[in-house]
Amino acid sequence: MTILEEALKGNTTSEMLHIAESEKVDLKEVIRNVSKGIIAIMKRENYQPVGIGYPLRTKINVNLGTSSSAINIDEEFQKVEIAQKYGADTISDLSMGGEIDQIRKKILEISSVPITTVPIYPAVIEAGSTSNITEDLIFKVIEKQLKDGISSIVLHTGFNLDTLNEMKGKRIMKIVSKGGSLTASYMKLNDVENPFLTNFEYILELVKEYDIVLNLGNALRSGCIHDKVDEFQLSEIKTNNKLAKNANNAGIQVILESLGGHINAKDIIKWVQYHKELTNNRPLFVSGPLPIDTATGHDHIAAAIGGSFASGFGADYICAITPAEHLCLPSLEDIKQGVIACKIAAHAGDSMKFGLNHLFNDDLELSKNRFSKNWKKQFEYCIDSSEPKRRHPIDEEICSMCGAHCALSLSKKIL
Amino acid sequence: MTILEEALKGNTTSEMLHIAESEKVDLKEVIRNVSKGIIAIMKRENYQPVGIGYPLRTKINVNLGTSSSAINIDEEFQKVEIAQKYGADTISDLSMGGEIDQIRKKILEISSVPITTVPIYPAVIEAGSTSNITEDLIFKVIEKQLKDGISSIVLHTGFNLDTLNEMKGKRIMKIVSKGGSLTASYMKLNDVENPFLTNFEYILELVKEYDIVLNLGNALRSGCIHDKVDEFQLSEIKTNNKLAKNANNAGIQVILESLGGHINAKDIIKWVQYHKELTNNRPLFVSGPLPIDTATGHDHIAAAIGGSFASGFGADYICAITPAEHLCLPSLEDIKQGVIACKIAAHAGDSMKFGLNHLFNDDLELSKNRFSKNWKKQFEYCIDSSEPKRRHPIDEEICSMCGAHCALSLSKKIL
Numbered sequence: 001m002t003i004l005e006e007a008l009k010g011n012t013t014s015e016m017l018h019i020a021e022s023e024k025v026d027l028k029e030v031i032r033n034v035s036k037g038i039i040a041i042m043k044r045e046n047y048q049p050v051g052i053g054y055p056l057r058t059k060i061n062v063n064l065g066t067s068s069s070a071i072n073i074d075e076e077f078q079k080v081e082i083a084q085k086y087g088a089d090t091i092s093d094l095s096m097g098g099e100i101d102q103i104r105k106k107i108l109e110i111s112s113v114p115i116t117t118v119p120i121y122p123a124v125i126e127a128g129s130t131s132n133i134t135e136d137l138i139f140k141v142i143e144k145q146l147k148d149g150i151s152s153i154v155l156h157t158g159f160n161l162d163t164l165n166e167m168k169g170k171r172i173m174k175i176v177s178k179g180g181s182l183t184a185s186y187m188k189l190n191d192v193e194n195p196f197l198t199n200f201e202y203i204l205e206l207v208k209e210y211d212i213v214l215n216l217g218n219a220l221r222s223g224c225i226h227d228k229v230d231e232f233q234l235s236e237i238k239t240n241n242k243l244a245k246n247a248n249n250a251g252i253q254v255i256l257e258s259l260g261g262h263i264n265a266k267d268i269i270k271w272v273q274y275h276k277e278l279t280n281n282r283p284l285f286v287s288g289p290l291p292i293d294t295a296t297g298h299d300h301i302a303a304a305i306g307g308s309f310a311s312g313f314g315a316d317y318i319c320a321i322t323p324a325e326h327l328c329l330p331s332l333e334d335i336k337q338g339v340i341a342c343k344i345a346a347h348a349g350d351s352m353k354f355g356l357n358h359l360f361n362d363d364l365e366l367s368k369n370r371f372s373k374n375w376k377k378q379f380e381y382c383i384d385s386s387e388p389k390r391r392h393p394i395d396e397e398i399c400s401m402c403g404a405h406c407a408l409s410l411s412k413k414i415l
Numbered sequence: 416m417t418i419l420e421e422a423l424k425g426n427t428t429s430e431m432l433h434i435a436e437s438e439k440v441d442l443k444e445v446i447r448n449v450s451k452g453i454i455a456i457m458k459r460e461n462y463q464p465v466g467i468g469y470p471l472r473t474k475i476n477v478n479l480g481t482s483s484s485a486i487n488i489d490e491e492f493q494k495v496e497i498a499q500k501y502g503a504d505t506i507s508d509l510s511m512g513g514e515i516d517q518i519r520k521k522i523l524e525i526s527s528v529p530i531t532t533v534p535i536y537p538a539v540i541e542a543g544s545t546s547n548i549t550e551d552l553i554f555k556v557i558e559k560q561l562k563d564g565i566s567s568i569v570l571h572t573g574f575n576l577d578t579l580n581e582m583k584g585k586r587i588m589k590i591v592s593k594g595g596s597l598t599a600s601y602m603k604l605n606d607v608e609n610p611f612l613t614n615f616e617y618i619l620e621l622v623k624e625y626d627i628v629l630n631l632g633n634a635l636r637s638g639c640i641h642d643k644v645d646e647f648q649l650s651e652i653k654t655n656n657k658l659a660k661n662a663n664n665a666g667i668q669v670i671l672e673s674l675g676g677h678i679n680a681k682d683i684i685k686w687v688q689y690h691k692e693l694t695n696n697r698p699l700f701v702s703g704p705l706p707i708d709t710a711t712g713h714d715h716i717a718a719a720i721g722g723s724f725a726s727g728f729g730a731d732y733i734c735a736i737t738p739a740e741h742l743c744l745p746s747l748e749d750i751k752q753g754v755i756a757c758k759i760a761a762h763a764g765d766s767m768k769f770g771l772n773h774l775f776n777d778d779l780e781l782s783k784n785r786f787s788k789n790w791k792k793q794f795e796y797c798i799d800s801s802e803p804k805r806r807h808p809i810d811e812e813i814c815s816m817c818g819a820h821c822a823l824s825l826s827k828k829i830l
Contacts, residue, residue: 067815067816067817067820068818069813097818121820164829164830169830171830172782172783172786173786173823174786174823174827175822175825175826176822178817178822181823181825182822182825184825184826185825185826188829223786223823225771225782226782227782265727265763265764266766266767266770269767291723291763292763292766292778293781293782294762294777294778294796294798295759295762296794297799297801298755298759298799300716301715301716301755301760302763304716305720308680312680312681324806325816326814326816327803327806327807327814328807329815329816341716344707344716344717344720345716347709347710348706348717349680351640351679351681351706352684352706355679356641356679360641360679360707363640363641363708363709364587364639364641366709367587367588367639367641368587370639371588371638378711379711381709383713384713386712387711387712387713387738388711390712391712391742392743400482400743400744401739401740402511403483403485404484405511405593405597407591407592407593407595408588408596410545410590410596410599410600411591411596411599413600414600415579415583415589415599
């Protein structure tokens with residue numbers, strides 16, 4: 001039986017137990033929410049599972065992998081380490097350059113968090129072009145990845161040829177999802193329907209044996225704030241929600257990727273709330289959203305703002321965006337900065353979602369040690385302790401910001 | 416007559432006209448909002464005035480200046496240039512080290528934006544210690560700064576000895592506002608009342624001739640999220656709001672600094688909305704707020720999140736926080752990163768406050784040029800064009816992020 005089927009029977013699995021204990025959530029609530037498709041659990045053999053959904057801590061995903069024009073395999077492996085060091089809950093291997101099967105196997109070997117893949121990527125590479133892809137090839141790729149031990153796959157299921165025809169001439173940025181545009185390109189060039197949509201039942205059978213999580217991808221996200229959350233994305237959300245119900249009925253857990261890309265802050269709140277209500281609180285994964293377009297080179301900051309608005313109002317799972325977004329493949333340092341910014345966003349979002357619960361114990365301890373000027377202990381509670389240590393010696397009483405006129409020292413004396 | 420008095424008579428001044436035109440707001444609304452104390456205008460001789468308040472673009476302030484243990488005067492002057500280059504609307508000179516009168520004069524000489532000061536800082540330096548300050552000295556400092564041509568002063572008016580006595584033993588972080596703790600220290604050590612509060616009417620007379628903006632400071636902001644927005648800060652807000660009414664009645668414009676420091680995201684929204692309602696929409700300046708405590712070394716990102724929540728729900732004026740916050744005096748690079756993060760936050764906040772109005776024309780043009788892969792023009796619309804230029808050659812068709820498999824190229828072809 002799958003985790004979802006166990007939950008429907010009211011059974012406790014080791015994954016549910018781990019999540020209830022590690023996240024300090026009542027076990028019964030975990031079982032109930034898994035059974036309703038509100039929590040999805042990504043398993044990882046020999047390692048801890050990760051739960052995504054209400055009322056769990058907001059999780060963060062980190063994208064990495066080669067591209068056809070930037071293949072530095074060792075660096076990608078180092079990115080895995082950095083991502084995990086700074087708090088990635090899951091990693092997506094998006095490699096499209098070099099020996100991608102070998103890269104995926106190695107990433108699985110050196111990582112300890114659940115790994116997600118996007119099967120259309122290797123399918124394009126194996127076929128040589130989008131037009132040469134076949135359905136058989138897609139299934140072959142999925143099976144290969146399942147056997148390797150991945151925990152989740154992204155399928156861009158939420159649109160068909162009619163959607164693409166209606167989109168013609170509309171939108172400034174057209175389709176900005178890579179997996180979405182590859183799938184759309186295969187469909188249009190061969191004049192065939194969406195292979196993930198038409199074969200959805202078969203895919204459910206394929207993945208059931210491995211009990212992985214299906215991530216229904218956000219192909220039609222808006223690529224600039226002026227494209228807005230339009231009829232096309234809303235139709236994708238509704239289609240994916242229906243498919244999620246079917247998948248859940250078949251015992252397969254689902255995460256819905258929606259509302260990523262670029263959305264102004266007011267609309268982030270509106271559509272995240274709409275999404276959670278429409279989908280009966282299914283796990284919502286957002287990539288971004290960037291509330292403005294003009295932060296290029298600093299998009300990790302724009303994404304931190306958008307991600308905290310989204311998670312604060314209900315999104316369960318957000319994606320690290322690096323300063324290299326829109327410009328080039330991220331460096332190791334970019335990955336570090338992107339993960340830290342995303343971690344800050346998730347924590348801020350949780351302060352909105354849950355108020356000051358046990359998740360904020362580190363903040364409390366940090367503050368007490370800040371007031372007593374125990375820099376060493378203070379830094380231990382930071383999301384990233386390397387940067388504070390670089391800037392302030394742990395054994396000095398004062399900092400150069402206020403020098404002799406420190407508000408803490410003064411107020412300690414008089415209060 | 417002061418700007419506020421002119422507005423009350425329905426007269427148009429050159430400042431109001433400039434603000435209406437440059438911000439594309441109806442002149443009548445500008446006059447009406449100035450007359451009601453909803454918009455405050457900072458003047459700057461020979462340079463453009465800056466309007467702060469609804470429905471104007473969110474403004475950003477940049478703090479700089481020496482401390483007693485970090486005196487690199489040339490660097491502080493370079494910070495002025497960097498702050499202005501990256502979009503500071505106003506600058507606060509917080510110098511407490513070196514020849515601070517000379518530093519202030521030079522900053523006024525080389526800058527073109529309104530400059531704010533905190534008179535208690537030089538007063539402490541001139542007196543040698545907080546206990547040696549006298550009221551006469553405070554007034555002397557204020558007069559000196561007014562004559563120099565500053566546009567605004569910060570006075571921590573909102574608390575008295577009773578407040579301090581009641582605070583004893585409470586709060587993890589006590590008082591974290593430097594100006595607030597210096598003022599409190601002077602009061603407690605001399606057992607005297609708040610000099611800015613007891614002499615408020617006299618201060619109004621002093622500043623009226625120069626028609627500067629009074630910034631009523633946020634001495635009692637919470638220094639960690641667990642200190643919350645407590646009775647002490649609420650009492651400060653109410654006191655300052657009453658003083659703002661008195662000042663407005665005397666023809667003096669006021670900005671209320673409140674809700675800075677550290678506040679969890681849920682409370683930021685709640686208290687900003689409360690503040691705007693309580694004060695009849697008076698200009699609200701927030702410093703931070705940081706929605707979490709554990710981002711030390713990356714507090715510019717936490718502040719960008721908090722600042723966008725605050726401005727999105729009503730704050731009119733936010734303050735750049737640098738990565739050096741809580742650790743050391745910021746470097747030139749820190750100032751740059753802090754200003755850019757704050758600029759992103761203000762713009763995201765405006766997308767919440769106003770939706771996609773004319774303020775988002777750059778975002779639109781950037782997106783069009785992004786789709787057509789005109790990198791050169793695209794970068795011109797960025798908040799910071801230096802970082803994108805460093806990462807991507809303007810004459811190359813593709814970027815290394817997606818390599819040959821670019822979503823834009825693919826979707827352009829098929830849609």
